[in-house]
Amino acid sequence: MDFDFIPEEDMQEMNSALEDGDLCKATERLRESLKEIEKATLDIAITGQSGTGKSSFVNAIRGMGDEEEGSAETGVVETTMKPTPYTHPQHPNVTIWDLPGIGTPNFAEADYLECVEFRRYDFFIIISSERFKQYDIDLAKAIQAMDKKFYFVRSKVDNDLHASQVQRKKTYNEENVLKEIRDNCIKNLNDEGIDEPRVFLLSLLELDKYDFYKMQETVDKELPTHKRQIFLESLPNISLPILEKKREALRKEIWKWSFVSCAVAVPYTGHKFLTCDIAILVTSMIRIQKAFGLDKLSLVKLANKSGKDVSELKSVVKSPLDINKELLTTLLARGKTGTLKKVEYVASFIPILGTMTAGGILFGTTYRTLCDFLKEMAEDAARVLRKALE
Template identity: 70%
Template structure:
């Protein structure tokens, strides 16, 4: 296996360190560096700036993107008047390395884009969301140009499109067509930005009250494509579980990681210390299985939020979950039991015996550890992803 190709979200420098350690036969050093690199991927900081004029829905967007409602403890304060006078960080409830920043409004007649970016500490953000509930104005465009000149990405969000659709329906009862109205709004925004000197703008139509509708899937796809690979991984995992495409992307992102953790397990198993591999395998499996629960929103707190959002009883959602492990607390005791029973238990026994045989035995132990870790993570991911799809379909009222 070519490590340079496989570790596409690990830096070249880190890959070289791991390769060098392996070539020198220093398995301990290679294992340690591999473990550090994988943890750095999961914990890569992601800072998203949300800005726009007063009343554009910035705070509601901050809450929606974090999977929270406006009245929930820890949510961004919302209101009909400007409630943000300074940059306020809101940490994602499940990912401490992800922060959504609610920036001050930019509606002042004396707005200066350069001074504004200095005020909000421009350099700490990975990208900017510029919001408007109507047409994008001069200040929005000036800010976008300043951001672009400084080498950062920005995206326009036209919010509150649900209100526009409702108003249009009342005015055009007989001729109303939702897709046509949305196209009119989008074209108007794009043409307006073109007139202001913004070329090829990304414009997404959203409703923070129904974040799963309209352009949310398109927005997450564009952001995923344009973020650096390690940030892309974090961004995908922290998205709210509100659509089937998001669930599938999460499954694919996590699936690509499995072999790396299995390789780490293999590397540890080749270290000639009996019992070390089992301890490592348990730690890896607990960490990753808990991460899967969190990523797919199948912990009890997330299920309750989903039920509340769609007006369901949480028992309706849990009734379609088939895997007995999905709703179970994942801990060391549970994983140790899983490792020591059935075919997996036989493999672990063979691995332990092999680890006591110099050279050839430790190589065999490494192979067994790789297979065991890979299979258990692959199977659990498959089961929990399928259960997540059934839960979201139930929430949306689709056939399960």
């Protein structure tokens, strides 16, 4: 997408935010909504019986390898009685909880949800590596009764596919095998009284395959608005469609960041002294960088996980790794030189900002600078992903 214009969707949102023509009120409202998004927390509960892949899921969803420090230990017999929280390394507001299997002998089924303090979770993921058992089904029903959301994950489908490949050398068809597994799971859950269960087939060793994208879309749709952003930003950068999805979600925030950062300047305008609130913009750029896994910590983690040297990954990153005031000032200055760009021209006619053309132009420059930055980051992220998979 080319960012030399402001999309209709943004224009409409902007116009409705500014409807009553009061710049201060509009800015305040935007600030509040940005703050709400920033403060949003996400607590995801992973449950299911021992050995099904819960710990593997916890690691995969946080973009971590099983051997990495701070990862959930996999392949061990369950001994935990208590939910174990795993904070997302780059997004501390996101916590994945590895819950003890409901089938572990120490756990009295009836008390399970109370013991794990079910209220704290935004949604539950119930994992099984075979057919869903009575425990899973009872648990799903209990969660439903508590008015909480849950999704079924059928893990280890890579094993099923492999087995089927060996058994049916001539007639093997991946799509058919997956459909068979999916239909079986759904029928099994239907028979037990769960209507329209959401079942996603995954391999926790290759999270980007099979139903992960579909699962992410479903969860995204069902989350409250202020939690969607953090959910999308924290998804592991494992495939191009996920990167594209993040880019789209972040793009929608850009006009808000630009507006809030520029609004401080408008009342005091006088073309010469017009500046925007740099801190807000630096924070949003850091957020973009983190979402795409291009901060130093994420790159080191990815290097470890993919067995590449971090310098190799960095070699395909074209944008600067250090985001600070100086960088932003340079980018804004670069954006300001030359003739008025279409985006600035359009922005200078945004009613409330357009009353002071300079405010409009400043907004336009900021908006375009962030859009360009986002575009470059998204492209870098795609190159890094390709390199890591090489």
